Structures are given as C-alpha cells and as structure tokens.
Amino acid sequence: MAVSNNIKVYLRVNVDRDNISDLPNLSKLLVELFDKASTIKPYLYLLQDGGCSGNDKVIEEAIGIKEIFELEKENPSMKIFFKKYHPAKFINSILENKVYNPILRHCGASKNQYILDFDGRVYKCWHGIGNKEYVCGKIDKSIEFNKMSKSWQDRSVKNIEKCKSCKYRYLCGTGCLAVTHYTVNDEVLKSASCVDYENLINSLVLYSLDETIC
Ligand code: SF4
Incomplete structure (x- = not known):
C-alpha cells in the first residue's frame, strides 16, 4: 500500500x-x-x-x-x-564525489525530535521511552518542558569540552550516549560518547577500495 x-x-x-x-x-x-x-x-x-x-x-x-x-x-x-555505519556518510561522500555536510549533533535527540508516550510524557531520545530519567516534559492541554529538554538541545560538539578539539567532531557530533548510559542527567548529557573512528574509517576505506578494484 x-x-x-x-x-x-x-x-x-x-x-x-x-x-x-x-x-x-x-x-x-x-x-x-x-x-x-x-x-x-x-x-x-x-x-x-x-x-x-x-x-x-x-x-x-x-x-x-x-x-x-x-x-x-x-x-x-x-x-x-x-x-x-558511523562514518558511512563521510566515506560515501568521498567515494561518490559528493559534498559532505558536517554535523554538530549526533541525532534528532539534540535537534527537533520529540517523542510522546501513551501518557503524554515527552522524550527527546527514543532509546529512553518509558524511562523516567529521559522524560523532558509533559503534554496535556499545553506542553511543559523540564530542564532536561534544554540539556538535550545543548548537546553539540560546540559545547562538550572533549569534542571541541576532536578531529572527528564533524563526523560524530558527540556520539550516542544512550548506548552507554541507561540513565541520563545533566552531567551525562555533557559527556562525549566516542566510537573508534580511526579504526572504522580505515576498515571502510580498505573494504570499499577492495570492492572497487575487484
Ligand atoms: S569521537 Fe568522542 S570526542 Fe570525538 S566528537 Fe565523537 S564523542 Fe566527541
């Protein structure tokens, strides 16, 4: 359909x-x-x-x-x-000779994504639906956000100390913290969540070249 x-x-x-x-x-x-x-x-x-x-x-x-x-x-x-894969868009932009758009934020959770549950609770990250630590607000006749909503919104490589000087920042955008944290708070939201970009980029380039040559 x-x-x-x-x-x-x-x-x-x-x-x-x-x-x-x-x-x-x-x-x-x-x-x-x-x-x-x-x-x-x-x-x-x-x-x-x-x-x-x-x-x-x-x-x-x-x-x-x-x-x-x-x-x-x-x-x-x-x-x-x-x-x-984490660096796929970057590698594809090189292999396909297309412009790469650098990112500051990892995903919709720190952009304009809002998720509602059956009870009107509002979340930014769909990993945390049903987990009270992830609740960012409540919708009834009007919407009220708590301070977590702003903390999610502020999650950008421009605001996290470790990310500011990381050479992979415009590919990564702070990483997914939900993967490593089952609870979140202001402190966690200000932390980097790294993956091994060097190794992943090396692997993707090698396998892609191997495929191209074959
Ligand atoms: S790899 Fe780590 S330090 Fe670098 S931008 Fe991603 S989360 Fe930040």
Whole structure:
C-alpha cells in the first residue's frame, strides 16, 4: 500500500549475531518485491547495545562491517541496503564525489525530535521511552518542558569540552550516549560518547577500495 501510494518507507534492520547470516535471504526478498520502488529505503544498523537482552549478541562494529562486506561479495542483492555505519556518510561522500555536510549533533535527540508516550510524557531520545530519567516534559492541554529538554538541545560538539578539539567532531557530533548510559542527567548529557573512528574509517576505506578494484 505504501509503494502504491508513493509513501517513503525507511526499513531499518537491526543487525546482531542472531540475524546477520539471514541478510542475504532478506535482501533477495527485498529485491524481488521492491527493487523498482524508489520509495522503499532499507538500511542496516549494527546494534550497539542489546538493551534488556544483554550484549551477548552485539557485534563489534568493525567486525560487523567486515562480515557484511564479505556477505555482499557473495550476494550482490545486499547492495539494496544502505549501511548506516558511523562514518558511512563521510566515506560515501568521498567515494561518490559528493559534498559532505558536517554535523554538530549526533541525532534528532539534540535537534527537533520529540517523542510522546501513551501518557503524554515527552522524550527527546527514543532509546529512553518509558524511562523516567529521559522524560523532558509533559503534554496535556499545553506542553511543559523540564530542564532536561534544554540539556538535550545543548548537546553539540560546540559545547562538550572533549569534542571541541576532536578531529572527528564533524563526523560524530558527540556520539550516542544512550548506548552507554541507561540513565541520563545533566552531567551525562555533557559527556562525549566516542566510537573508534580511526579504526572504522580505515576498515571502510580498505573494504570499499577492495570492492572497487575487484
Ligand atoms: S569521537 Fe568522542 S570526542 Fe570525538 S566528537 Fe565523537 S564523542 Fe566527541
């Protein structure tokens, strides 16, 4: 119905140890059903934390990148997925000779994203829905925000000391703190949440060049 009504759908696949080997089958199905539909946008995201299920199935990002490249070599249908690795947009801009737009903020949580739960509580980060530490306000007949809302909004590489001088700041935008913190407060919101950009960029460049040369 979405395709026939020209509605854009972002189809996110959270990848972990349990489902990574199923990606070729899923990609073949997506190609069969939607290859001609430009409004269906499937993408892969390597899970960063397993939430209440624990982290046993989480694949370290550099290892996941390698495994996905290897799967794609054998299964070209996997090209249907955009791969949302941390430095992917930056690397793609180089490989595709496109302008890279530097970022100051990691995600919608520190921009204009607001999420409501069934009880009218307002959140900035969808990782924290249902967690009272993440509540930023309440909506009833009017909206009231608490001071956490501003703390989320201020989360930018211009405001976090460690990020200010980091060479990856315009690719990273402060990182996702929800991955490493199950509770948040003002202190946590002012802290950097790093990933290993050097290693990830090296891996992505090497695998992409290998693919281009092959
Ligand atoms: S890698 Fe760490 S220090 Fe650098 S911008 Fe990202 S969160 Fe800040």
